[in-house]
Amino acid sequence: MMTFAPTPRTLAACLIWLAALTSPAHLIANEPALKATILGSGYVEPLPDKYGASILVEAGTEKLLFDAGRGTTIRLNQIPVRYDAVDKVFLTHLHSDHVVGLPDLYLTGWVLGRRNTPLHLWGPDGTAHMARHLVDAFDFDITIRRDKHTRYAAMGATIDATDFEEGVIYASNGITVIAFEVDHGPVKPAFGFRVDYAGKSLAISGDTRPSDNLIAFTRDVDVLFHEAFAPEAYSAAHPDVPYLVIKAIESVHTTPTQAGEIFAAVNPKLAVFYHIDPGEAFASELRREASKAYDGPLEVGEDLMSISIGDEITIQRYLP
Ligand SMILES: [Zn+2]
Numbered sequence: 001m002m003t004f005a006p007t008p009r010t011l012a013a014c015l016i017w018l019a020a021l022t023s024p025a026h027l028i029a030n031e032p033a034l035k036a037t038i039l040g041s042g043y044v045e046p047l048p049d050k051y052g053a054s055i056l057v058e059a060g061t062e063k064l065l066f067d068a069g070r071g072t073t074i075r076l077n078q079i080p081v082r083y084d085a086v087d088k089v090f091l092t093h094l095h096s097d098h099v100v101g102l103p104d105l106y107l108t109g110w111v112l113g114r115r116n117t118p119l120h121l122w123g124p125d126g127t128a129h130m131a132r133h134l135v136d137a138f139d140f141d142i143t144i145r146r147d148k149h150t151r152y153a154a155m156g157a158t159i160d161a162t163d164f165e166e167g168v169i170y171a172s173n174g175i176t177v178i179a180f181e182v183d184h185g186p187v188k189p190a191f192g193f194r195v196d197y198a199g200k201s202l203a204i205s206g207d208t209r210p211s212d213n214l215i216a217f218t219r220d221v222d223v224l225f226h227e228a229f230a231p232e233a234y235s236a237a238h239p240d241v242p243y244l245v246i247k248a249i250e251s252v253h254t255t256p257t258q259a260g261e262i263f264a265a266v267n268p269k270l271a272v273f274y275h276i277d278p279g280e281a282f283a284s285e286l287r288r289e290a291s292k293a294y295d296g297p298l299e300v301g302e303d304l305m306s307i308s309i310g311d312e313i314t315i316q317r318y319l320p
């Protein structure tokens with residue numbers, strides 16, 4: 001596996017090299033190069049309008065999923081994208097709110113999607129271990145469907161899992177994925193991702209408190225998706241949660257004020273909050289506090305908000 005020094009110069013050199021190796025076969029002028037759809041913009045709470053953290057990135061023939069929080073398959077159904085078309089999943093870290101939708105995608109992609117190839121999974125240390133146990137956990141169902149009844153393709157019930165380290169972890173059909181380490185307190189390792197395709201780019205923070213490494217890897221990216229925890233709105237919405245618990249949550253995440261400083265340092269063409277609580281109180285705290293340091297384009301993410309990155313960046317909200 002390649003290792004990667006987090007400096008803009010080495011990042012640029014590596015991307016030029018990878019672009020030469022994996023240039024997209026056909027890219028029509030003015031066609032958006034990269035498209036990202038927020039499948040889940042929410043936190044841990046099970047809410048019908050804010051599913052768990054998950055972003056689908058589409059570029060050329062590639063469909064890559066970043067985290068698989070609660071409801072990932074339901075949101076894919078709504079777009080719609082075939083379950084079997086999403087067979088490459090990248091995990092920022094192994095907190096349950098980022099992976100709890102994975103068994104559903106794995107099994108529904110096989111059963112309904114008729115996937116006849118492995119689900120490819122990349123994640124930090126512990127990912128391959130989790131994947132082995134996931135396959136074991138569903139052994140009863142898999143054995144029946146594979147061997148005794150409907151006889152679905154055996155390969156579709158497998159997971160090809162890779163534990164990665166910081167660096168380029170995927171390069172194919174012109175798209176590259178770089179994992180960079182972030183700072184999620186005791187959750188080590190935890191990563192964010194940068195995706196480059198046809199001269200366009202986006203980055204996803206994963207869960208992190210302010211991280212200089214994130215800034216080094218994502219500077220001048222077209223679109224930056226960043227998490228945030230809004231303590232004021234959270235305290236008001238959850239008066240039963242003790243102050244010390246709120247401080248503990250805040251200590252491993254990024255406040256809206258800190259996010260504004262990060263957006264100013266990264267200088268994206270568009271900054272997007274994701275992995276956030278619902279409601280206008282949260283959204284207005286995010287906007288108000290971030291604007292103290294950052295005056296560039298900013299969106300508060302919603303489920304099924306779709307962002308196309310081409311000559312222009314366009315935002316589309318989901319209309320049922
Ligand atoms: Zn987390």
Ligand SMILES: [Zn+2]
Pocket residue numbers: 053095097098207275
């Ligand atoms: Zn999280």
